[in-house]
Amino acid sequence: MQPAPPSNRNFSLRFWRRPTVVRVGTLGSGVSGLGWLTLPIVLVIAAILLPIATMFVLALTGTDANWTHLWHNVLPRSVTDTAILALGVAITTSVVGCATAWLVTMHDFPGRALFDRLLVLPLAIPTYIVAYCYVEVFDYSGPVQSTLRWLIDAQTSRDYWFPDVRSMGGAILVLSAVLYPYVYLSARASFIQQSGRALEVARTLGHSELAVFWSVAIPLARPALIAGTALAMMECLNDLGAVEYLGIETLAVTIYTTWIQRASLGGAAQIATIMLLFVFALFTMEQASRGGARYVGAGGKAPPIAFSELTGWRGLAAAAICALPVLFGFVVPLAVLVDNAITIGLDDIRASFFVALRHSLMLAAIAAFLAVAIGLLLAYAQRISSNTNVRATVRLAALGYAIPGTVLGLGLLTPLAGFDAYLNTWSVYLFGLSSGQIFAGTIFTLVLAYLIRYLAVALGAIDAGFQRISPNLDAAARTQGETTLTILWRVHLPILLPVLGAGGLMVFVDTMKELPATLLLRPFNFETLATEVYNRASLAEFEETSFAALAILVAGLAPVLLLHRTMAGRPERRRNRRPKDSAA
Secondary structure, three states: OOOOOOOOOOHHHHHHHOOOOOOOOOHHHHHHHOHHHHHHHHHHHHHHHHHHHHHHHHHHHOOOOOHHHHHHHHHHHHHHHHHHHHHHHHHHHHHHHHHHHHHHHHEEOOOHHHHHHHOOHHHHOOHHHHHHHHHHHHOOOOHHHHHHHHHHOOOOHHHOOOOOOOOHHHHHHHHHHHHHHHHHHHHHHHHHHOOHHHHHHHHHOOOOHHHHHHHHHHHHHHHHHHHHHHHHHHHHHHOOHHHHHOOOOOHHHHHHHHHHHOOOHHHHHHHHHHHHHHHHHHHHHHHHHHOOOOOOOOOOOOOOOOEEEOOHHHHHHHHHHHHHHHHHHHHHHHHHHHHHHHHHOHHHOOHHHHHHHHHHHHHHHHHHHHHHHHHHHHHHHHHHOOOHHHHHHHHHHHHHHHOOHHHHHHHHHHHHHHHHHHHHHHHHHHHOOOOOOOOOOOHHHHHHHHHHHHHHHHHHHHHHHHHOOOHHHHHHHHHOOOOHHHHHHHHHHHHHHHHHHHHHHHHHHHHHHOOHHHHHHOOOOOOOHHHHHHHHHHOOOHHHHHHHHHHHHHHHHHHHHHHHHHHOOOOOOOOOEEOOOOOO
């Protein structure tokens, strides 16, 4: 007996024919009213909630671990190390990013325009590669300590003292050297947008440059600074390769070792729930610190900010302050990789490099294409709908970026493996054939993890592009008989092509660099550039993967420079120069 057709079965036909904007009210009626946008919205909700729900179910039902053991023997050190590392990275990146952004935005000194671009380059190198490079440079057998022993004629490490890079302090410095551009870009964009009139008024009232910085510029830039610092802290929580190599037992490392090395799925899930609480606490603090306030300029056509010219030793000092983060975050790792590549030579490149390169390019291309396609549909649904549930779905999609890769790996593999077993049972029952692994342990799971984590990257870029398109353009198209779908295809897509390309490029490179989720979810004997570098470094053969690390670095340069141009590198109007200022 066929079920009765729904009363609104012809709604989709009316939707295609009527050139009106569909307004929806509830999730049930609203999403169905969006017609062809229903499926991506539902899938996004299900995909993002799946790993989170899995974590809590496994944590409550796991039989191979108990909270008492974790609370007394595992969590104290993991939680402490995670908190100290995240706090140290937050403070360091805030100081470095904010100081360099202020110097580049407000002052003119030798090399200012060049440093504006160089300061974002560390984002092109994954944290784990930088950690491997610094251990090579500063370890006992590295060039720095070897030179020091030669200079002071020391025979063993007991004859002198040298800070250990494999320590909490070393981990904070290494991660901060890579992650400070998040704060730099946010602060730079905020300083550029601030009204020059507001800053000049503060100076005319007798405030020094430092007083203007603390009392005017920083309060106005606070939301941007908080957002940049939160991004750096989330990357810190997600990191696995660098902190494991540097000997820091964070929650991400503990999840990995508990699941893979100790074969305790329930214990790993329970630790993952603590990690999720860290992430949610970070989001809560970020929102609470904003206080719901908005910071805007004075309005009108405000004058541009005038440069304060720094000459002599002050200009050299400003150049040195901007040069140090670039030196430690980009130049030193690049020099190590190039030196290793020259030592190995092109003739000794392993065949595994080309296999890993092909796998990385394939996965990154698929993830970028799907992220842009889904992000486009979600951003468009938010544009044409007043439904609060649709907007909540878009915000939920952005939450996926905060889910660490280790949590994604654990939260996806378990339910998908169970679904594979269910399909296999029915396949054997109905056809006498085993269906094998269709989802778990396949490329499908990897791509799904990438989409959950990096959909927010594409969605943010596309949504910003939609906001630049006037609603009057949609209204004009509707008067010509265009439908909601044809407006997207014929009006919006041609305008959004650069934005779509930029969003796809950023997802492409983030996918190539991703290590935790790839390490946990990749198929058997399936390596990417990231896992190839990790595996060789674990075997003390990092030199053998210098070409793989360089490939990741080169791939990351283009989107990093593009991100800089988008956030802080817009062409600046010619600014009047103020007389040189003594306070930098």
